[in-house]
Amino acid sequence: MSQPTASEKTLELEPQAESTVRAIDVKKHFPVKEGLLGGKTGEVRAVDGVSFSIPKGETFGLVGESGSGKTTLGKTLLHLHEPTGGTVEVAGQRLDELSKRQLREFRQHMQIVFQDPTSSLNPRKRVHQIITEPMRIHDIGTEDERLERAEELLEIVGLPEEYLYRSPTALSGGQKQRVGIARAVAVNPDFVVLDEPTSALDVSVQARIVNLFEDLQERFDLTYLFITHDLSLVKNIADWIGVMYLGRLVEVGPTQQVFRDPQHPYTRALLSAIPTINEADERFKPEKIVLEGEVPDPREKPSGCAFRSRCPHEFPACAESEPGFYDVGPSHYSRCFLHDDELEPDGPPWEPTSTI
Numbered sequence: 481m482s483q484p485t486a487s488e489k490t491l492e493l494e495p496q497a498e499s500t501v502r503a504i505d506v507k508k509h510f511p512v513k514e515g516l517l518g519g520k521t522g523e524v525r526a527v528d529g530v531s532f533s534i535p536k537g538e539t540f541g542l543v544g545e546s547g548s549g550k551t552t553l554g555k556t557l558l559h560l561h562e563p564t565g566g567t568v569e570v571a572g573q574r575l576d577e578l579s580k581r582q583l584r585e586f587r588q589h590m591q592i593v594f595q596d597p598t599s600s601l602n603p604r605k606r607v608h609q610i611i612t613e614p615m616r617i618h619d620i621g622t623e624d625e626r627l628e629r630a631e632e633l634l635e636i637v638g639l640p641e642e643y644l645y646r647s648p649t650a651l652s653g654g655q656k657q658r659v660g661i662a663r664a665v666a667v668n669p670d671f672v673v674l675d676e677p678t679s680a681l682d683v684s685v686q687a688r689i690v691n692l693f694e695d696l697q698e699r700f701d702l703t704y705l706f707i708t709h710d711l712s713l714v715k716n717i718a719d720w721i722g723v724m725y726l727g728r729l730v731e732v733g734p735t736q737q738v739f740r741d742p743q744h745p746y747t748r749a750l751l752s753a754i755p756t757i758n759e760a761d762e763r764f765k766p767e768k769i770v771l772e773g774e775v776p777d778p779r780e781k782p783s784g785c786a787f788r789s790r791c792p793h794e795f796p797a798c799a800e801s802e803p804g805f806y807d808v809g810p811s812h813y814s815r816c817f818l819h820d821d822e823l824e825p826d827g828p829p830w831e832p833t834s835t836i
């Protein structure tokens with residue numbers, strides 16, 4: 481385990497499995513314009529070289545503090561943001577090989593559900609128009625068939641048929657989110673990005689919406705990228721977890737494995753902050769690691785390892801270059817020099833820990 485073992489370009493979670501999504505070195509940089517003339521003065525490297533894959537029908541949970549680049553990555557995967565670099569493949573199709581028109585057609589295979597159902601549904605349209613719109617755009621079925629499908633979908637997402645003729649303004653947050661979900665799955669997508677899809681909802685409604693995502697995944701064989709701040713949620717819903725820090729993945733692996741034995745100091749800090757429900761769990765929990773400061777401004781990224789400015793284990797190697805991914809278990813990778821046998825860290829002791 482002395483060298484980074486996983487090349488950034490071949491990070492496969494399950495090499496034998498069929499992947500619905502494959503991202504290779506994906507980047508999204510935004511220009512920063514300042515001054516009176518608004519000229520480009522720098523760039524925000526919101527996503528700065530991300531590679532991973534999602535096996536068909538599975539869920540990849542993406543976590544990380546605010547500003548780490550989760551939403552930008554989700555949108556870039558769907559080419560809602562044009563990537564600055566790298567390639568994305570969805571259901572066997574490389575998106576950069578599509579013309580603009582072909583990409584518009586291909587959108588049928590990839591959809592997104594946003595956090596805020598109120599702003600993502602057009603208040604001037606009725607529910608049936610909202611749900612059938614993507615089918616109309618992609619020229620699927622006749623008007624009657626689309627309406628029939630909307631009725632069916634409404635039932636699947638757990639809303640009564642008469643809601644078809646309501647305005648979204650007459651619905652609760654959870655009901656609106658159900659409409660948004662029905663709309664996303666109406667065109668039979670392969671891949672759906674869920675960007676904090678439950679965080680605007682009441683806690684009591686969240687669990688039911690999560691169950692709905694699971695039902696739909698099974699029914700339609702959907703592959704999800706589930707973006708969330710809620711680590712307890714991701715633990716229950718995701719097969720895989722990716723931890724993002726300043727535009728890069730720092731740890732990737734099977735969810736249960738990462739929760740049981742987190743390897744990157746950043747992941748350990750994030751997981752140590754999860755509230756536990758009962759006292760027994762609390763006793764087994766590792767000591768809380770308090771991260772000082774916030775994610776640095778992506779315009780002023782530290783040299784070497786981007787996490788070193790907040791890492792309790794920093795040692796000289798961390799400033800010299802950025803660590804690659806080290807293989808730390810089956811399909812489990814961590815981007816940290818502490819895994820390198822040839823380097824001698826001089827920080828606090830590094831023991832395997834276990835979270836609940």
Ligand SMILES: Nc1ncnc2c1ncn2[C@@H]1O[C@H](COP(=O)(O)OP(=O)(O)OP(=O)(O)O)[C@@H](O)[C@H]1O
Pocket residue numbers: 510511524525526544545546547548549550551552553778
């Ligand atoms: N359109 C844009 N133009 C310029 N900078 C942007 C743009 N969108 C995002 N950013 C910047 O990119 C970085 C990542 O933002 P992003 O919204 O992807 O983070 P996030 O992980 O989704 O955060 P949150 O958890 O708060 O939703 C931030 O520094 C943000 O300010």
Ligand SMILES: [Mg+2]
Pocket residue numbers: 550551552
């Ligand atoms: Mg976001």
